[in-house]
Amino acid sequence: MAGQTSTAPAGVAARRPPEPDRRRGAARAQLLPYWLVLPTLLYVVAFFAWPMVQAFGLAFLGEDGGPTLEHVRTMVGDVQFTSALTFTLLLLVVILPVQFAVALTMALLVNNTRLRARGLFLYIYALPLAVSELAAGIVWFAIFTQQGYLNSVLERVGLIDVPFIWLDYRAPEQLLLAVVLAEVWRATSFVMIILVAGLQGIPRDYLEAAEVFGAGLLTRVRRVILPMLKPSIQVALIFRTILAFQVFATVIALTGRGATVLTAEAYRWQTDVRDPNVAAAYAGLILLLSIVSTAVILRLTRTPPEQRMV
Amino acid sequence: MSRNRSVNRWVALAFGLVLLAVGCAGDGEGGTGAETPSPGPEAAETPAETPDETPAAQDSGPVTFFSTQLAPVEESEKVRNTILAGFPGEVDFVGADNYGAWVDRITAEAEAGEGTIDLLGGLHGDFVSLGTERLTDVSDLMSELSDRGFSEDYVELANLGTDTPYYIPWMQATYIVVANKQALEHLPDGADVEALTYEQYAEWAANIFDATGQAKVGFPAGEDGLLPRFFQGYLLPAFTGGVVTTFGESDAAWEWMRGIWEHTHPQSVGFGFMQDPLLSEEVWVAWDHVARLKNALEQRPDDFVAVPAPAGPEGRAFMPVVAGLAIPATAPSPQGAQDLIAYMAELETQATTLREVGFFPVVEGDLPEDLSAGIQLEADAVRMQTEAEDALPSLLPIGLGDAGGDFNKIFADTFTRIILNGEEIGPVLERQAEALQALMEETGASCWQPDPPSDGPCQVG
Numbered sequence: 107m108a109g110q111t112s113t114a115p116a117g118v119a120a121r122r123p124p125e126p127d128r129r130r131g132a133a134r135a136q137l138l139p140y141w142l143v144l145p146t147l148l149y150v151v152a153f154f155a156w157p158m159v160q161a162f163g164l165a166f167l168g169e170d171g172g173p174t175l176e177h178v179r180t181m182v183g184d185v186q187f188t189s190a191l192t193f194t195l196l197l198l199v200v201i202l203p204v205q206f207a208v209a210l211t212m213a214l215l216v217n218n219t220r221l222r223a224r225g226l227f228l229y230i231y232a233l234p235l236a237v238s239e240l241a242a243g244i245v246w247f248a249i250f251t252q253q254g255y256l257n258s259v260l261e262r263v264g265l266i267d268v269p270f271i272w273l274d275y276r277a278p279e280q281l282l283l284a285v286v287l288a289e290v291w292r293a294t295s296f297v298m299i300i301l302v303a304g305l306q307g308i309p310r311d312y313l314e315a316a317e318v319f320g321a322g323l324l325t326r327v328r329r330v331i332l333p334m335l336k337p338s339i340q341v342a343l344i345f346r347t348i349l350a351f352q353v354f355a356t357v358i359a360l361t362g363r364g365a366t367v368l369t370a371e372a373y374r375w376q377t378d379v380r381d382p383n384v385a386a387a388y389a390g391l392i393l394l395l396s397i398v399s400t401a402v403i404l405r406l407t408r409t410p411p412e413q414r415m416v
Numbered sequence: 417m418s419r420n421r422s423v424n425r426w427v428a429l430a431f432g433l434v435l436l437a438v439g440c441a442g443d444g445e446g447g448t449g450a451e452t453p454s455p456g457p458e459a460a461e462t463p464a465e466t467p468d469e470t471p472a473a474q475d476s477g478p479v480t481f482f483s484t485q486l487a488p489v490e491e492s493e494k495v496r497n498t499i500l501a502g503f504p505g506e507v508d509f510v511g512a513d514n515y516g517a518w519v520d521r522i523t524a525e526a527e528a529g530e531g532t533i534d535l536l537g538g539l540h541g542d543f544v545s546l547g548t549e550r551l552t553d554v555s556d557l558m559s560e561l562s563d564r565g566f567s568e569d570y571v572e573l574a575n576l577g578t579d580t581p582y583y584i585p586w587m588q589a590t591y592i593v594v595a596n597k598q599a600l601e602h603l604p605d606g607a608d609v610e611a612l613t614y615e616q617y618a619e620w621a622a623n624i625f626d627a628t629g630q631a632k633v634g635f636p637a638g639e640d641g642l643l644p645r646f647f648q649g650y651l652l653p654a655f656t657g658g659v660v661t662t663f664g665e666s667d668a669a670w671e672w673m674r675g676i677w678e679h680t681h682p683q684s685v686g687f688g689f690m691q692d693p694l695l696s697e698e699v700w701v702a703w704d705h706v707a708r709l710k711n712a713l714e715q716r717p718d719d720f721v722a723v724p725a726p727a728g729p730e731g732r733a734f735m736p737v738v739a740g741l742a743i744p745a746t747a748p749s750p751q752g753a754q755d756l757i758a759y760m761a762e763l764e765t766q767a768t769t770l771r772e773v774g775f776f777p778v779v780e781g782d783l784p785e786d787l788s789a790g791i792q793l794e795a796d797a798v799r800m801q802t803e804a805e806d807a808l809p810s811l812l813p814i815g816l817g818d819a820g821g822d823f824n825k826i827f828a829d830t831f832t833r834i835i836l837n838g839e840e841i842g843p844v845l846e847r848q849a850e851a852l853q854a855l856m857e858e859t860g861a862s863c864w865q866p867d868p869p870s871d872g873p874c875q876v877g
Contacts (some may be wrong), residue, residue, distance in 0.1 A: 144452070167609060183835070184829075185829050185832050185833055186832070190506055209860060247686075251683065251698070252681075252683060252696075252698045253696045255695070268629055268630060269630075271681075271682050271683060273682075273683050274682040274683070275682060275685045275836065276682060333870060358639050360686075361685070361686060362637070362638035362639050362641075362683075362685045362686025362687065362688075363637060363638055363685045363832075364683075364685040376516060377514050377515070377516030377517070378514075378516070378825065379821040379822055379823065379824075379825050380516060380519070380545075380818055380819075380821045380822075380823045381821075381822070382819075407613075
């Protein structure tokens with residue numbers, strides 16, 4: 107883009123010399139990119155930046171308009187706060203590695219030229235992308251509920267006599283497992299798509315060269331594919347982490363009030379308690395966690411300059 | 417050439433800006449879109465058929481009816497296709513997902529100074545929270561409809577603490593217990609299912625657990641569940657005779673809750689409408705709002721019994737719920753709304769409402785004879801509960817303004833701490849009593865039934 111704007115005025119100058127005109131033309135041409143960016147910028151300011159500032163205002167300003175930490179204190183002192191924060195972080199820590207392992211396997215499979223119906227696999231794998239979070243939650247609820255599919259199957263094959271209660275709030279690990287399964291099923295294909303795109307950008311010669319030198323599949327994955335996938339992994343990691351902080355409907359549908367996450371608490375403070383200040387404090391916390399984790403991911407997945415592909 | 421090129425750029429830029437502007441303008445129109453589909457000139461001709469009934473309603477297009485009640489899809493469909501079928505005008509019935517969505521939209525319209533909603537449907541408490549400045553005084557309509565025989569209590573409630581009515585009573589409901597007939601054989605010795613005590617109810621739960629190995633008593637403690645109402649209108653008043661003034665002495669009630677919780681279905685924290693687990697037989701015995709039990713009774717009336725809520729040492733506490741119809745101050749078609757209210761308050765419409773959605777009439781007159789078996793079960797249980805010798809009506813909170821959510825949260829949090837988190841009852845009650853007292857001071861709400869009347873804010877005991 108920078109190249110285009112600098113060559114245009116040069117071409118113009120060659121054709122028509124009058125001095126003042128030329129200078130005005132050049133100035134205009136230099137301004138053009140800014141004009142083109144302006145609509146997007148206005149959009150982002152009006153619909154993202156400004157509401158965000160307003161949300162921080164709600165979270166940190168008192169009734170008298172002065173700064174206050176009262177809303178944050180209410181949030182932290184609430185009986186659900188610790189469980190919401192813990193469950194959100196637990197979900198993140200458990201889901202991310204599982205999802206990446208599964209997504210990488212799927213991506214390698216889809217990208218394998220020796221596999222005949224790999225296009226078909228790609229479509230099948232991508233199907234859950236079309237399912238909304240809530241719908242996914244309800245589907246998995248139908249599986250795990252006491253009279254659900256899972257218990258029916260287990261009863262029929264004689265593994266259990268009495269239906270087992272999977273979604274038991276007294277067993278948080280079971281709730282966590284249910285939510286993790288639902289989320290992995292629903293959102294792994296999202297990671298896979300990004301990884302497939304990255305895989306297709308790796309030149310075949312590298313892999314063939316590795317093969318010639320006798321590298322097995324695992325060595326190729328570890329020494330060639332993973333390092334070259336780093337930019338894709340970085341993008342997918344950031345997206346997944348931010349989306350993990352926003353998980354909401356799956357948790358509500360599967361666990362009701364048995365487990366809670368930060369977004370659910372923000373929602374309840376806004377709609378049930380009608381306290382937009384505390385809801386905004388939760389929103390601010392989610393934003394803060396997203397920013398911090400993005401920074402951490404960027405830092406951890408940084409590629410030293412000498413290793414960068416040009 | 418250079419001029420041409422830069423002119424072209426400017427044209428392109430201008431074109432882009434025009435597109436953007438058109439896009440924005442389009443959005444603006446979209447916001448008030450509900451007003452636009454007015455039938456226009458043809459409509460002016462149609463009232464000829466019913467000249468004196470609803471001329472205004474038809475002049476100004478459909479009446480937009482926005483309600484927190486009957487909002488679930490199935491109920492909304494019944495409102496549109498059956499309950500409103502007899503109304504001569506056109507009605508656009510919109511259910512609000514929750515109270516928050518309802519109040520947000522009304523507030524937004526009021527703040528914009530331009531409305532699209534003509535008629536509001538909500539619980540008494542919804543209107544209390546909304547406040548009178550958003551509503552129209554309906555005293556004329558109330559006196560016009562005085563022959564319908566609304567109960568005096570309800571007319572008084574409709575004043576929202578002022579001297580003039582702001583809504584017209586629409587329908588009423590309450591909460592009862594529904595049990596699967598398979599559970600009846602496990603009733604404690606000597607217990608009458610139609611006049612249970614809390615002690616027997618807990619014993620019943622334990623008996624079922626011992627016999628089947630499963631916890632089959634359920635409470636609506638999930639996201640959409642109405643469990644806080646169980647504490648406010650049933651458990652606490654039945655054990656202590658009050659709600660706010662006796663909150664600090666409610667140890668026994670919470671002790672009871674802790675006891676029965678051991679034999680309560682653990683998925684209760686996910687249950688919203690108890691009719692679903694009743695129908696799937698995950699649960700055999702459940703307390704809930706009549707409208708949330710209706711499907712179970714309607715679909716399998718032979719498998720279930722509907723009975724009054726249990727009684728505690730202080731009586732058989734129960735909570736009557738009244739819904740009303742109001743006209744927002746920004747209504748574009750207030751006359752249409754008035755006509756629709758008059759229609760909704762006809763005995764026949766009220767009977768249809770009972771048949772279709774299980775909410776009871778607020779006008780005088782006999783219940784229809786041709787009720788379905790399920791609704792009949794429900795109606796009998798409600799009658800038994802209201803007419804019980806030890807009946808103790810416990811009203812919805814009055815005077816809390818928009819703090820109804822905070823009030824519910826105090827009870828929900830008490831439940832979470834004592835029952836789910838297993839904290840000690842005494843300290844939790846102490847802590848929650850402080851929060852309750854702060855709320856009463858903040859809102860200045862005086863006590864409501866069954867607490868004795870107070871001068872000034874209700875004092876937490």
